[in-house]
Amino acid sequence: MAFNLDSKIPEGPLADKWTKHRFDMKLVNPANKRKFNVIVVGSGLAGASAAASLSELGYNVDCFCFQDSPRRAHSIAAQGGINAAKNYPNDGDSVRRLFYDTIKGGDYRSREANVYRLAEVSNSIIDQCVAQGVPFARDYGGLLDNRSFGGAQVSRTFYARGQTGQQLLIGAYQALSKEIGKGSVTMHTRTEMLDVVTVDGKAKGIITRDLVSGEIKRHAGDAVLLCTGGYGNVFYLSTNAMGSNVTAAFRAHKKGAGFANPCYTQIHPTCIPVSSEHQSKLTLMSESLRNDGRVWVPKKKGDDRPPSDIPEGERDYYLERRYPSFGNLVPRDVASRAAKERCDEGFGVGESGLAVYLDFADAISRLGEDTIRARYGNLFQMYEKIAAENPYKTPMRIFPAVHYTMGGLWVDYNLQTTVPGLFALGECNFSDHGANRLGASALMQGLADGYFVAPYTVSNYLGEHGEMDAAKKVTTAHPAFDEAEAAVIARTERLLAVNGKQSIDSFHKRLGLIMWDNCGMGRTKETLTKALEEIPKLREEFWSDVRIPGGDKEFNAEVEKANRVADFLEFAETMCLDALTREESCGGHFREEHQSGEGEAQRDDENYAHAAVWEYTGEGNRPELSMEQLEFENVMLTTRSYK
């Protein structure tokens, strides 16, 4: 059965759609809001902001996260900044320009109306955050400071040293804490969602596992919001936190939520290169560094002189050479591919040859070391700790790494998935970034969804479909909960019963390698076909030989990992299938068969200007594909050029 993908984009001119839609939406009377219970899974920027805002409106909220505190959600790791169309620097920015840059940056694979709304609410986000006490960087006059990010020629990025994500999350966490303190949000930490419960096709609750006691619990709600982040860890090595996973989204997918564009993954150009086989994660060096750092490799192949001995004339500043107008600030997909191209050609540096230089010497001689320290001190320190080299003296060595996933649960304009009552916010949905996300736009999107979109659209859903009569509400005694709970327990028992020989991590690493080699920065029909043969074999091996020490009625990190890796092993196949089916290159999805003579991505707008939405049809079965055609009424589809 194909999905009916009604995007519910409001009628009218682009700039009026959101205003008109807000007016048309159903409201819930303040006294009735207390009768509704909303479940928010996730406490990152999207989850914390949504839970706090919905609670402020008067709903009862249950919020869940797997960390020991909501403040530790992965959003905390964001370094560089958050975009907004404030135009404070007076350099020509506007809502329209932010909209345009985001659509273009996404290589014309996102929905116009969503992106416009994102740009429209961006300014309110900054106002909100400042009111909460987010200590954004300021200039000497006391005004807010801005910096530039890739894919933009204006300065619209607000930042808090190199810790923007942390400061924004603490803002949202404080708002959430205020509501927890009042008793209108119940916070469930160290709790993992393992299934969505649907009744008559609508989301009515979730099943969770208490990560301390192992207890499986049921929670009923009138709406369920998934704010569970991205799935970059399918590659094992990524810049994501160790616990980031696809489990919540994938289990929702199994219950009927369409998964859109799973193959769209972002490989970030500036990360610390892999140094050993023991490596457990990759560390990002924020894109903001490209404001002052210059990327280069030696002009001579295999030149192994120390960087300081290579004279200016023998260096190839390849981004400045290839893209003179954006230079070092081209979008991420472009910068990553350019680095890969140089390294593949044998110009890479470092022991493995899989690195390029990011050099601050010019900026330091122009601005002084103190200015650079004030801008990026914590990033430089982080680099020094990992690489044991002083980046003030020697250029950083960097290489692309998996960073962000543009794909996610398909949502309509109201952020509702194909399952009524089930919403997806933040990185967990597919909505706003098309095939490539611009830097500093994920924080913006997470907070836009949570503070300014979901409070309206979730209310609208409850106003229209919510059951106010307590006697008629679905409770956790409903047979659908029995069934979902039994399935969760059975799955864990099945995992424990395998009692094989190989550790969970060893499987995860092998899956990661398959994905990186075959579905990474460059993909071909051949590599993807190969991955599609290898993944099911690995999955089979996992289910017959994985070893999970200890039991499930206790604190056991291995049980957590086992559930997550089992889901990655299924999900990876859908990703590769999606990549194989999309016979074009766009943004982060680079099919080597489809490139221009100069090695740029070649889109096929005639056949692929759509979101590919996959429907789950059972383990090992080929998922079914539906498409949402993307209509462009306000921008002209052109070949992206950053030259």
Next chain:
Amino acid sequence: MKITLHAWRQKDANSPGGMQTREVDGISKDMSFLEMLDKVNEDIINEGGEPIAFDHDCREGICGTCSMMINGQAHGPDGGTTTCQLHMRSFQDGDAIHIEPWRSRAFPVVRDLVVDRSSFDRIVQAGGFVSANTGGCQDANSQLVPKVSSDLAMDAAACIGCGACVASCPNGSAMLFVAAKIGHLANLPQGQPERYSRARSMVKQMDAEGFGACSNHYECEASCPKDIPVTFISDMNRDVLKASTCHSDK
């Protein structure tokens, strides 16, 4: 390199715990401390045992999840470093390394090196926020904030809530953590309306959670991975004193 690892093992909050010793070989200097533990756990799993439980998530020094005493020092020997940022190059071949959970009454052990720090969350819930609901805020630039105040607020806001300050304090005091939160908001105009009630409520909750008092050892500052200075403690004490004498706001 080779090391001898002594690790605290404790099944759950109600079981007694003890140190367990293990010889570990094949460690590279470039491994992070947690990657060393990953390897140890992989070995334990392959031998059929139960791995050492420890908390971690971002592994880049910002989420505040990782937490352990390493040879008696919170987050180990390097200054301004979280456990996850510590590398094996800070140790010598043949070293004995002792790892234990945070030690504090207000942080009960969950398992092995994992502790329960929800007391920190409850302190913030008691008042560590600005009561600005979503919507209707004025333009972000309509209020100027002197750069010095904003930088000072940022210095305090850099706290990652890890709890090392508590773990290394002989009194198990949470003063540095609470002072950092209070100092963040007290240095911004947005934090002024609730400044004194905030200080009062947070300190009251801190006491209720069973944290000890501060007697100026400054172990907290020395162990803090974000180098939060103890001067924020004196600022907080002044606000708490003012709150109790001159301000009756609730």
